[in-house]
Amino acid sequence: MEAEDKEEARFIARLAARDERAFNELVVLYQERVFRILLRMLGRRDEAEDMAQEVFVQVFKAVSTFRGDSKLSTWIYRIAVNLCKNRVKYLKRRRAEAQDEYEALAERSPMTAGSGVMAGDIARPDHMVEGMQLERVVQLCIMELDEDFREVLVLRDVEDLSYEELCEVTGLPDGTVKSRLHRARAMLKQAVERKMGEKAK
């Protein structure tokens, strides 16, 4: 364990010295885990890929401020989660703006604009859910969760982080993490059952 710590300290020293080879090793070592978290939290591969690069750029910029209070992996996860939450907020805002624009356009459009479109042409949600795998349904339900709930759920149940690590990444006390995780699981389970029920109908 001590040898591992020494090894990590040496590695961090190389990173702080902006050793490019050390950063290459770091990216190769963590890219899969970081990508998995981002993919689950953002729900889009292209976004997750771009964000993963951004996470390591942030690590590159801030590594000299890393004091070693936590494990390097936990610190990287914290950067990933924070960037991700900012991105989710930005995407939500953009989606809301796009929705406003769409509604404004609909108000301006004459009623006849929709003529020729049959009700059956519009994909019904239950039809859309049909044929989806449970995994896809779960991903959709994760996306419906609030970022704070999504964060603890992904870190614990996808990445298997310990409660101690979860507290370090989120900056929350143990009790809050546990209750938030409990609520996140309950909400996810409920949402999945609702969607699967719709599918069954």
Add this chain to the structure above:
Amino acid sequence: MSEADEKEELGADLLSALKGGGEEPAPPDVLAGFQKKVRERSGGKFYEEGWSTSRHPPINTYLITSLLMLAVLGIIYALLAPLSGEPVPVENTPQPVQIIPTPH
């Protein structure tokens, strides 16, 4: 809460689906994009463009560089060798031995 309790809370199927059902999404190559972003944002200070930024420098680069170096050495040798000309003969005939008489 133990791991078994957690499985109970979420259900094994749901937990498995959450983890990706054992099928990992193919990870992207983050390294190239990361290097490009750092290079651009540092104004070329880090990860300067070139073969060294690649994780696996192409073997051809090494081969071509080696062959080029050999060719340059060959050309230099070919140019300089005639200039040196024939070796200058060295007079190395031994001098006659002179016997010094011993004093009585």
